[in-house]
Amino acid sequence: MPTPLVIVLALVGGAWGFAADRIAARWPAHDDGSVRPIDWRTPVVVVVGALSLGALTVRFPDPLVAVVFGAYLLALVLLLATDLDQRLLPDVITLPAIPLAFVFSLSGLNPLVPAGVLPIAVGVAIAVPLLLWLVSIPFGAGAIGQGDLKLLVSVGLMVGPLRLVYGAIYGALLAGVVLVVLLLLRRITLKTFVPYGPFLIIGAIWSVLVIT
Numbered sequence: 001m002p003t004p005l006v007i008v009l010a011l012v013g014g015a016w017g018f019a020a021d022r023i024a025a026r027w028p029a030h031d032d033g034s035v036r037p038i039d040w041r042t043p044v045v046v047v048v049g050a051l052s053l054g055a056l057t058v059r060f061p062d063p064l065v066a067v068v069f070g071a072y073l074l075a076l077v078l079l080l081a082t083d084l085d086q087r088l089l090p091d092v093i094t095l096p097a098i099p100l101a102f103v104f105s106l107s108g109l110n111p112l113v114p115a116g117v118l119p120i121a122v123g124v125a126i127a128v129p130l131l132l133w134l135v136s137i138p139f140g141a142g143a144i145g146q147g148d149l150k151l152l153v154s155v156g157l158m159v160g161p162l163r164l165v166y167g168a169i170y171g172a173l174l175a176g177v178v179l180v181v182l183l184l185l186r187r188i189t190l191k192t193f194v195p196y197g198p199f200l201i202i203g204a205i206w207s208v209l210v211i212t
Helices: 004-024 041-054 063-086 091-106 115-139 146-159 161-184 197-209
Strands: none
Touching: 004 041, 004 063, 041 063, 041 197, 063 091, 063 146, 063 197, 091 115, 091 146, 115 146, 115 161, 146 161, 146 197, 161 197
16 A cells, blocks of 8 residues: 555645646747647646656655655656657756766765766766667658757666666657557557657656666
8 A cells, every 4th residue: 555655745746747737838938829728648747747756755765865866757747748748858957957967876875876887877878869869860850859868868877777778668669559559549640740758758767766
C-alpha cells in the first residue's frame, strides 16, 4: 500500500502536471496569440506528473537526493507539456539543467552516478546526442530537434551512461508502439510529423525512477 507521503507527492505531481499543461498552453506564446483549451494532452501530463513524483521517495529515500531529483522530474514534466503543445523544448529549461546536473553528480551526492563513473557519464552524455544527430542527418532537418539533444545531455549526467542508453531505447520502443497504434487507428499517416521529444522524456523519467 502506498504511504501517506507517496499519496501526497502523487497529488502534488498531478497538480503540477495540470499547471504545466496550462503553462504550455500559454508559454512560449503561440504565434497567433491563442491559448489551447484542455484536451487529451492535459490528462497525459497530469498522470505522468503524478506517477513521477509519487515514485520519488520510493526510489530515493534520502531527502536531499529526493529534492534534487524531484526538481529535475518537475522540469521534465514541464518539458513534456511544452513539447506536446508546441513541439518545443525551451532552452531556458534544457540548458541550465546541464551544468546543474554536472555539479550534482560531481558533488558525490548522486547515487546514480558514482564519482568514478562521472567521466564516462560525461562522455556518453555527449556521444549519444551526437550519434543521434548524425543518424538523423539523412532524414532531413527536423528529424530530431535540437532541444531533444540538449535534454539528453542533462539526462546522461543525472542518470549515468547505461541508464541514458536504456532510457533512450525505451523511449524509442514506446514511440514505435504509439505510432503503430495511431497508424492502425488512422489518426496519423506515414507523412505525419510526430514529435520525438515526449517519448525521450518518458524514457528519461523511466531511467530516473525504474532502471536499476
